[in-house]
Amino acid sequence: MDLSQITEAIQRDAVWVVFVNVLLQQLGLPVPAVPTLLVAGSLAASSGQAGAMLAAAVAASVIADWVWYLAGRIFGYRVLSGLCRLSLNPGSCVTQTEARFMRWGVWSLVVAKFVPGFSTVAPPIAGSLRMPLPGFLAAAAAGAALWAGGAILAGWWLRDELQSALAMMSRHGSTMIVGLALALGGWIAWKLWQRYRFEKLAAIPHVTPSELIEALASDAPPLFLDLRGAALIATRGAVDGARAAEIDNLLRAVGDWPRERPIVTMCACPGDATAVRAAHVLGDLGYAAARPLKGGYEAWLAATRAA
Template sequence: MSLFETTEVLVFFNVLLQQLGAPVPAVPTMILSASLSGEASGIFVLAFVATLASLIADWAWYLAGRFYGYRVLSVLCKLSINPESCVSQTESRFRLWGPWSLVVAKFIPGFSTVAPPIAGAVKMPILSFTIASALGAFLWAMAALLAGWLFKEQVNRLFETLQDNLFIVGVLAALICSFWLMWKLARRDAFQSRLKTPKMRPEDVLGLVKAGHSNLRLIDLRPAVVQEAEPLPGWLPANSDSALAAARTWSKSDLIVTMCACPDDVSASHVAGLLRDHGYRQAIAMEGGYEAWLELTRH
């Protein structure tokens, strides 16, 4: 069986795996498949296959977000090399573009995986989700496929050249990926080293709440879409900027507890550090974040 006879299968599983979160690029496969297509009508078949595969993955993430809410975002961002960036960028993009950010999500690496569970978490209607997701997937697939079709001669020549120099290409690709990974990991370690500060246990926070501690300030740093979907009584919904603005009206001696729904409490620790830099010496992150608080208050 030739590569041409299996292009639809290759595209389907490649797109499906990528949209499920596997670190496998799908665009090169679609470009090559389009360059091997004998007729222009084959482009639309490949686009349909890619859209279907993307939809299946998006439905899976949507349902995960629908049933498990913010926890899915936390797990996905925990896999990120820079989890704090994952959380903050996801929140800002979804806040800026709304649920219809799904249309452009496919063109933004990483965001295409985290957008569907957010749509599920905020209870976006399944029909609207499907339309937006399908449109985004189709436009994304057609962009890659048309590029492969329009430049099929160049793509085929490049593919042949790569095949003739496969060892050299593999070594260069491995070196580039290794240097990129080391650079990203170094950035992650540098960021996390700044967050190694003491944290307050959720049991202690709850004890202060029940005791009616007068100088206790609670800051909720979960993504805005999650704050709206799952509000927390007693917690001030905020982000890093609004938290600093709100703190200006408080006493510098107040006990400020920050909480987020992010891996290793990175956003909570980051904002607590910013508050301490501004003179709020009793600002501290709550250990375990929202999941720990939810587990504690559920009983």
């Protein structure tokens, strides 16, 4: 199927193409929806057809967000951790997304569609925090309407330019495909390099939960820093014996703790990402005995339940 046939398919079944494309993207599949919305907008024969496309996009987006909201409500932060593990650069994914949600509140759901990587993870955060469903659906619909409506309107405004671009792409399809493949390859290479750098950072000694339990019961217990976000601590509860800390303000949490004494950092991130970063930061500050907890919060929870 060449580009002209794809364009004809969009024009013939625009509403369904938009609905399916947006639904798949918002569920997390790597199928970009904005190009489809732009092309669909440029091919809209009337304001009524454009409105139907917008309604389809909003409905698909809200359905996908509702699915992720329910997953977050049922399974909690395990869903978010799973999504972050799928990322080519999972380091600090949980911390960053939660920080955005806490900073922006309900508005985070409105702007989520415009922030790469945030659109899929914002709904499960809302679900895990037990955000009221009516407010969630209203914010998700508003964000979807702004996002999809902007793309469709831009496509309609730039319809002549887009049609010219599509015609050029049809004439030089192979060249365009090579260019897109190179750009995609470069992006993947950059993300893999980021992952490689993180894995090198993570290759430091860790403390196991059983070792930490034993150390905390000793006469000289380590300083135990809980780097989970405020929302997760509020939802799942504080950890006995741990001191809440933020990666950007570690010295405040450490206080006057002796630099030669051990420190254990814990997070709820894939690969113990934030805990590893914190251990490195503390090491640079002179706390040479700072170590991340292996397996993070979930491993600690399992170990304390078994103890």
